[in-house]
Structures are given as C-alpha cells and as structure tokens.
Amino acid sequence: MSLFTRSVQLPHSDQAPTEEGPAPDGPWEGTPDDTAAGRDSTAGDATGDDPDAAAAIGWRDRHPAAVRAVAWTTTALAAVLVFFALLMPQDAARLTPSTFVRIPVEGIFGAAVLLVLPPRARRAAAAVAGAVLGVLTLLNFLDMGFHEVFGRGFNLVLDWILLDDGESFLQDSIGRSGAIGVVVVVVILVLALLVLMTLAVVRLSNLMARHSAVAIPTTLVLGTAWITCAALGLQLAGAPVASRNTTALARNRVDLVNATLRDEKAFAKEAAVDAFGDTPPDQLLTGLRGKDVIFTFIESYGRSAVEDPEMAPRVDAALADGTKRLRAAGYSARSGWLTSPTYGGGSWLAHSTFASGLWIDNQQRYRTITAGDHLTLPSAFRKTGAWRTVGIMPGVTKNWPEGKFYGFDKVYDSRHLGYEGPEFSWSTMPDQYALKAFERLEHGKKHDKPLMSEIILTSSHNPWAPLPKTLDWDAVGDGSEYDAIEKAGKDPVDVWKDTGELRGEYAKSIEYSLNSLTSYVEKYGNKNTVLVFLGDHQPVAKVSGKHASRDIPIAIVAHDPAVLDRISGWGWQDGLKPAPKGPVWKMDTFRDRFLKAYGPAPGATPSPSAP
Numbered sequence: 218m219s220l221f222t223r224s225v226q227l228p229h230s231d232q233a234p235t236e237e238g239p240a241p242d243g244p245w246e247g248t249p250d251d252t253a254a255g256r257d258s259t260a261g262d263a264t265g266d267d268p269d270a271a272a273a274i275g276w277r278d279r280h281p282a283a284v285r286a287v288a289w290t291t292t293a294l295a296a297v298l299v300f301f302a303l304l305m306p307q308d309a310a311r312l313t314p315s316t317f318v319r320i321p322v323e324g325i326f327g328a329a330v331l332l333v334l335p336p337r338a339r340r341a342a343a344a345v346a347g348a349v350l351g352v353l354t355l356l357n358f359l360d361m362g363f364h365e366v367f368g369r370g371f372n373l374v375l376d377w378i379l380l381d382d383g384e385s386f387l388q389d390s391i392g393r394s395g396a397i398g399v400v401v402v403v404v405i406l407v408l409a410l411l412v413l414m415t416l417a418v419v420r421l422s423n424l425m426a427r428h429s430a431v432a433i434p435t436t437l438v439l440g441t442a443w444i445t446c447a448a449l450g451l452q453l454a455g456a457p458v459a460s461r462n463t464t465a466l467a468r469n470r471v472d473l474v475n476a477t478l479r480d481e482k483a484f485a486k487e488a489a490v491d492a493f494g495d496t497p498p499d500q501l502l503t504g505l506r507g508k509d510v511i512f513t514f515i516e517s518y519g520r521s522a523v524e525d526p527e528m529a530p531r532v533d534a535a536l537a538d539g540t541k542r543l544r545a546a547g548y549s550a551r552s553g554w555l556t557s558p559t560y561g562g563g564s565w566l567a568h569s570t571f572a573s574g575l576w577i578d579n580q581q582r583y584r585t586i587t588a589g590d591h592l593t594l595p596s597a598f599r600k601t602g603a604w605r606t607v608g609i610m611p612g613v614t615k616n617w618p619e620g621k622f623y624g625f626d627k628v629y630d631s632r633h634l635g636y637e638g639p640e641f642s643w644s645t646m647p648d649q650y651a652l653k654a655f656e657r658l659e660h661g662k663k664h665d666k667p668l669m670s671e672i673i674l675t676s677s678h679n680p681w682a683p684l685p686k687t688l689d690w691d692a693v694g695d696g697s698e699y700d701a702i703e704k705a706g707k708d709p710v711d712v713w714k715d716t717g718e719l720r721g722e723y724a725k726s727i728e729y730s731l732n733s734l735t736s737y738v739e740k741y742g743n744k745n746t747v748l749v750f751l752g753d754h755q756p757v758a759k760v761s762g763k764h765a766s767r768d769i770p771i772a773i774v775a776h777d778p779a780v781l782d783r784i785s786g787w788g789w790q791d792g793l794k795p796a797p798k799g800p801v802w803k804m805d806t807f808r809d810r811f812l813k814a815y816g817p818a819p820g821a822t823p824s825p826s827a828p
Contacts, residue, residue, distance in 0.1 A: 299350065304460060327346060498602060503816045509668045515727065546738070551791055572808065683709075684729060
C-alpha cells in the first residue's frame with residue numbers, strides 16, 4: 218500500500234471523517250458522545266503496543282458515563298469562565314449576580330467570526346482571542362485591587378512600579394518568606410488564568426464548529442436579542458442588558474494610555490511656570506523669620522478619621538484633648554481641609570503636591586517634578602538663607618535622591634535615626650521615637666539660625682498592627698524599650714479578618730500619632746515654635762468606606778498670635794479639629810496661599826483664588 222493510500226485510509230469503524238478528520242480525542246476537544254465514539258473506533262490504531270495508552274482507553278471504555286460527565290463539566294466550566302471574563306466589572310462592589318444577567322456583544326461577534334473561519338485559522342484566532350481575554354481579565358483584577366486601595370483603576374503606563382512597592386509592603390508586614398510565598402502563588406494564578414482562558418476559548422470554538430447546525434442559529438438568535446435590547450434601552454439593576462463591557466473597558470484603557478502620554482508633555486510645560494520662582498529671598502517668608510517651623514505629615518490621616526461614626530469618637534477626643542493641652546501651654550491652633558491627589562496610598566504624591574504647589578497625582582508627574590528645580594516649601598525656606606532645612610524620614614530605608622529636589626540641607630532616613638528596636642509592620646519605628654530623635658539630632662541643639670523641618674510620622678501606616686504605645690519621654694532610648702510592646706501587639710493578619718476591628722485599630726493609630734505630636738510640642742516647643750501638621754491621604758476603602766472623599770485635615774499651631782493672625786482670612790476653625798463644613802482647598806493651592814500669607818505677593822502675578 219502506498220504512502221498516499223495510507224494517509225487517506227478511513228478508521229476501521231463506520232464513523233465517517235469530518236472536515237478536520239476523525240473526531241478528536243480528549244475532554245478539551247471532543248463532545249461527550251463524539252469522544253466516546255472516536256475512542257471506540259480508533260482504539261486499535263491509537264494504542265499499538267503502548268500499555269499505558271491501552272489502559273487509559275480501557276478505563277474510558279469501562280466508564281463512559283464518567284467520561285461524558287467530565288467532558289460536559291469541562292465544557293460548562295469553559296463557558297462560565299469566558300462568560301465571566303466578558304462581563305467582569307472593574308470594581309468589586311459591582312460584582313453582583315445582576316452584573317452577569319446580560320448579553321455580551323463580544324461573545325456573539327466572536328462566535329460569528331469563529332464559525333466562518335476555516336479550521337486552521339479558527340484554531341489560531343481562538344487561541345489569540347483566549348489569550349487577549351485572559352490579559353483583559355487580569356487587568357480587571359488589577360483594577361479591583363487598585364479601586365480597593367487607591368480608589369481608582371490601574372494605569373497601564375504608570376502603575377507597574379506600585380507592584381514592586383506592594384511586594385515591599387508585604388515583606389514589611391508578613392516577613393520575607395511570607396511575601397515570597399504570596400508572590401509565587403500570584404504568579405501561578407496569573408499563568409493559570411492565561412492558560413485556562415486560552416484553552417476555554419479553543420474548546421468552545423471547536424464545539425461550535427462540530428455543532429454548527431445548532432451554533433449558527435443560536436448565534437443569530439442571541440444577536441437579534443442583543444440588537445433588540447440595545448434598541449429598546451433595556452436595563453437590569455441600572456446596567457444595560459445589551460452589554461459592551463469588554464469593548465468599553467478596552468477602549469477606556471487605550472484612552473487612558475493616550476491621555477497619560479499627553480499629560481506628560483502638558484505637565485512639563487505647567488511645571489516650568491512658577492509664580493514664586495523668581496521672588497527675591499528677602500521677600501520670602503518674612504512673616505516667619507526667627508520661627509522654628511515644623512511641617513509634619515501623619516500617615517493615612519483622612520477625613521474619615523474625624524467624621525466616621527465608628528472611628529471619630531476616639532480621634533475627635535484626641536483632637537479635643539490636644540487643643541485643650543496646647544492652649545494650656547500657650548499655643549493656639551486653626552484647622553481646615555485639603556483635598557489630596559491620592560487615596561489609600563502613594564504618600565509621596567501628596568508630599569510633592571503639598572511642597573511644590575502642583576497637582577502630582579501619578580508617578581510620571583512625580584518623576585517630572587523631582588527631576589527639575591521647581592520651588593518647594595522647604596527650598597523656599599532654604600532660599601532665604603534664614604533657616605536650616607531638615608527632613609526626618611523614618612519611612613525611607615534606602616538612598617533618596619529626591620531629597621535634593623525638596624531643598625533639605627540634611628535628611629535623616631531610617632538608617633540615621635539611631636533606632637535599635639523592632640519594626641511595627643511597615644513602620645520602621647514609633648512616631649514618638651522619631652520625634653525624640655529629631656529633638657536629639659537637631660531641634661535640641663544650638664544653631665546659628667532657626668530650623669525648618671519636615672517630619673513624616675508612619676505609625677498610622679497600613680496594616681495598623683501591631684501598634685506602639687505612648688511612653689514617658691525620658692523612657693525613650695535606643696528603641697529596645699519597644700521590644701515587649703511589639704511582641705504583645707496584635708497580628709495584622711488577624712486584624713484584617715474583621716473590618717470592625719481593623720477600623721478600630723486604625724483609629725487607635727491616629728490617636729497615637731496625634732498624642733505623640735501634641736505631647737512633643739508641650740515638652741519641647743517654645744515661643745518660636747510653629748507646627749503645621751496634616752494627613753497625606755485617606756486610608757484604604759476597607760477602612761474609610763466606599764466613595765469616601767479625598768479630604769485630609771490640616772492644622773497650624775503657634776505660640777505667637779501674630780502667626781495665626783496672618784491666616785485669619787482663611788476661614789479656618791479654631792482648634793485642631795476642622796469644622797465639618799469648613800473650606801476645602803485642593804492640596805496644590807496650599808503652597809502659594811502659605812507663601813502669600815507669610816510674605817509679599819510675587820510681583821504682579823496674582824495669587825490663586827479660593828476654590
């Protein structure tokens with residue numbers, strides 16, 4: 218028999234060849250009935266002398282019901298996976314049953330295309346479509362995570378660096394081995410999603426091809442139903458029954474990428490203009506000469522801490538007590554609200570916005586501004602020559618070149634503060650220790666000029682367990698005194714299991730930070746002390762609640778009444794707690810307001826008007 222003759226020889230059963238040859242073998246390719254028939258008819262040729270293959274086919278022959286059940290189950294799971302991917306929302310809050318009671322146009326269009334393609338092209342198209350759908354599903358999961366943490370979706374251009382920050386956060390929270398384990402599991406799940414989605418689309422494509430007599434009219438019926446629902450504007454739970462979900466999300470991603478690229482150029486032009494950039498040094502900050510000015514950020518100190526019914530009682534009590542204690546020590550305070558450019562994280566975006574007077578809400582803008590020489594609040598103080606500028610950065614654990622952009626004469630990061638105690642999850646040291654180190658290294662020493670300092674307090678950083686406790690200032694040494702406190706603290710994994718407990722621990726952390734700062738001013742402040750303290754952003758949505766604002770409290774504390782007299786027109790509330798309906802300004806407007814209030818206006822350039 219010739220080679221050509223052997224290549225077209227029919228199997229020795231009564232099954233006729235299909236368009237693609239004999240019915241395929243295996244649960245990913247065949248239907249229940251086709252698979253059983255195909256295996257029966259080709260058993261002799263398939264096994265040869267291979268005992269393993271013979272044993273496998275023998276098991277299938279002995280358990281046809283099980284084979285059919287596995288095949289049907291696999292097909293059903295493939296359909297569910299693809300259907301889920303086509304209708305999957307970006308926000309976990311919309312992950313409800315009603316979201317999936319819709320007709321995805323992408324599924325109908327995809328089925329129509331696959332049905333008209335020849336076999337080889339169909340298989341290739343199905344594999345590509347499955348891979349693309351897998352990638353889009355992965356991006357949707359990233360969106361869900363970013364909505365939970367940052368209150369926004371994932372930016373394809375800018376946000377990859379945050380994944381590395383997330384891995385670092387895991388190391389600080391659950392240890393290096395735990396973080397590695399989580400990363401390994403995530404990588405496995407990502408690969409599994411991409412592979413399974415591809416296989417699912419290929420399987421469904423083959424199934425439609427073998428049963429085109431049913432698939433074609435079904436596709437036509439579903440297409441007609443989609444057009445009808447779209448024309449009538451039918452909705453279910455506020456969402457259209459005729460869904461364009463995947464197409465809309467893909468288009469939104471493309472639009473976001475284009476907008477991000479355009480924003481890069483536009484922001485570079487914006488950053489080149491500075492209303493106070495050419496102001497002579499002797500006209501800057503004239504109203505604060507001789508004062509020790511301390512700018513302090515309290516991590517995750519947001520409006521929810523002050524107004525949420527569950528958390529506010531503890532935080533508001535700390536603010537009221539702090540106001541009373543500071544007043545007894547001769548200080549006055551006024552407070553208001555700023556709107557942060559970030560939410561749930563990305564503290565450096567808030568720090569740079571506050572300092573530069575520019576809206577820094579993404580990593581590209583941050584890189585652009587820190588690569589230039591735009592005037593910041595610290596560099597304005599330094600420019601006058603009347604202050605020594607210092608940064609206390611316990612959250613910085615490695616070289617920080619951005620310190621030069623801010624204009625600090627000296628930066629003390631976590632390696633330079635002398636701390637020998639335990640870390641409290643992400644926070645490298647308690648706030649009270651950081652303040653005591655500032656007193657020991659800078660504020661408590663004699664200088665030929667006053668200090669302008671920026672201090673970042675980190676004890677209220679996610680995950681809010683374990684938490685430090687307030688000590689007597691004389692008991693704060695090298696940090697080893699916190700060993701027992703850290704060991705007796707709560708496990709962050711346990712705290713995060715219960716939302717109520719998590720919110721309670723968050724409130725305790727803010728209370729601790731506020732008490733540490735108030736106590737520091739009581740003990741180490743003087744008649745020339747001016748304290749400006751604020752939050753950087755709201756905590757994650759699990760704590761602040763869905764749809765929380767991006768507002769953060771800010772307060773200015775001073776012993777000299779003349780300091781607060783200069784901001785009497787701001788409409789801020791007396792005391793450390795802002796009025797619920799007090800003015801709210803975007804954070805980027807604060808720099809110019811502050812420079813105008815405490816020094817001459819910049820030439821003929823008008824100051825920004827109140828929002």
